Amino acid sequence: MSFEFSRRKALVLGGGAVLGTLAGAGTASAASEWFRLPVITANIGRDNLTAREDAIRDVRNGDATRPLVGWQEINEGDTGEPAMIDKHFGSLYQNAFLRHDTAFRVPISIPRPWVVVDSQATFVHGGIEGVTPPRWITEVTVRHESHTALRFTMINTHYIANAYNGARNPNLRDEWDLLKSIHKERVLAHHRQGRLVIWTADTNNPDYRKATGWDAEKQVFTAGIDRINWMPGDGTVRLELLNTRSIDMRVDGHDARVAIFRIRLA
Template identity: 60%
Template structure:
């Protein structure tokens, strides 16, 4: 099959049949695989002096390649982290939400040659006493500069602590459950458009399953509270997990997690 149609064949097939036939493109229509490192990194505040080397090590998660990073706890009870991130994730990155007035706690570092073509910060709940700041779900839709067909969504968030770990206080669960509900809604909204979704989060739940309840949602780090998951789209963009690694940070109890993927359009 050549993948090309004469005008007569196109008229005979009709629009719907032609669309179906076009999706059955030959294997050589796929783009080349592109390496895609993804990191989730919660930068705490117990050892402030360790933050800069931790951020430096996140930048070097996949030597020779620029990583995507979903950050948590940025400027949460401490300061200076945006400047450190901007130093190591500079001109070759777009640091979405890093200086946002409200959504800055869960920014996303996007490396060139990926372009942010849409972005959204969803406020899930406000301040909860002295146990939680306002919580947001941040998302960006990304398109590769050299391949407009290579599009996916990256989502990052941070669930309230102490609902399903630590003290496990019942009153906190309404906030955790609300974020889980909206997390699912945001992933599924992009999935309904046919997009691949990759998400990062500190879930604060060691028994966290997945965001959507979909059987094809995949996990790079099952069993951890710090997660990198992905939900395939309509198949026009393919993602394969190649390897994983843990990056010691020595700031508090969190280490960064890195998943090395490859991605292509078909």
Template identity: 45%
Template sequence: MESLSRRRALALGGGAALGTAGVLAGAAGAGTAAAGNRGTRPARARAAGAWHRLVVVTANIGREHLTERERAIRDVRHAVTVDGALAQPLVGWQEIGEGDDDGKEAGFIGKHFGSAYRNLFVGDKTASRVPISAPTAFNVTAHRVTWAHGGKAGVSPHRVLTEAVLELAADPQVKFVFANTHYVAGAFNGKDDPAEAWRDKMWQQHFAAHRDKVLAHWHAQGYPVIWTGDVNRTPLPLLVPGQEQRAFAKGIDQIAWLPGTNGTELRLNRTASVPMHVDGHDARVAIMQIRHA
């Protein structure tokens, strides 16, 4: 585990301006076709769907002040309000049960993200450290785990990426993939560490899996991909130069997205952060909009 001072310095790199928004319902516009007396005229182009609010959070719980964990998880659930009503954020979690495996963090997620959510991969043997909380405003049509690399005793656990294919219940034409991950700590930091070469190699292997097995895999099927994670490197090289977009220019806690070709559009309105009080990480928030064009 990295020292608290280094984790704080990396995690807080690149400030964010606080904003508020919520998940807003909207009806998609419908195309029309008019019939004449002597036949059917060509259908008009379908109107673009309404923009829907989408709040995305990346939240690393950490391993320092363990008595603050429930507060941190509750504060993520309460991260954004609009007109006094809580938004339902889409959350990628990191370090759940990592180094403090008393089972409490999974319970806190269940308590504060309850029946209004599907808490994917919580308690999963392979992927429990990086679960996803998806509000029921989205249908989960598929989910999977992608292996990044194995662990090393006394250095790091194994690393994976968790993924969920989501469609907006109010407009099922709005489809995208949400992915979440946590890279190995301590790579490329220049410290005298017997495991430094292993850390660097595993970080690069994880980056390749993220790019090729997740982003490229789903992009080839037309999906836009929103991803969250603690990448343990700042600045993080773009996984897909010229296409990938980031909510934050710096910092190890990242929210990014790769546009797709299935007609689902994404745009960023503003960003925010949520103090976590557990260690050097604050949760980061991207307040976005999504629609089917």
């Protein structure tokens, strides 16, 4: 099914026009070679604002292969970070949601050879003055520019703090639990279409395990609050974890995390 991006979707993708063709799950295709796929979850934070640009540069250089990045706390109580991301994640990137009207705090940076073919921002809950901004889930579905059947979805989000960490305030758990519920729904919506899902998040819960609770969902990290997980699809696309590392952000109390995958058509 062919489609055209509306003005709104062009805005979601940062103003870049992207064209693509959606394919149904399980589309028959010849196996491809393996492609290196680094994925980073990076909370910029607000404790040391002068360190932000160096941190963004270090995330861009987090792997020799251009990484896919799920960001958190972009323009959250401060300004200037979109320009920094534009500077270090340049023409070889699509920075989806970076200047979105509402979901701009959790953008996703997608490098070539990956092409965004669909995107969605899902509202979770409103802001609480002095406690939290509104929370959103962002997602992009991408394909390889040379192997159009090689597709996956990347989801990114940021859970409310101090519900299950920090102050552990039970009055904030309705908001945290709601995001967990909608996060699960979004992962499973793509899984049911046969699509591989990779997600990044600042979960603000050191005991976090899986968005879905399903055995099929795989964890890259099992400690800390910054997580990268994946849920296999129908087997058309194969993903393997090769290595992990962290990046010293120097802005907040937790570093960016890197998962080095490889991916191919099965």
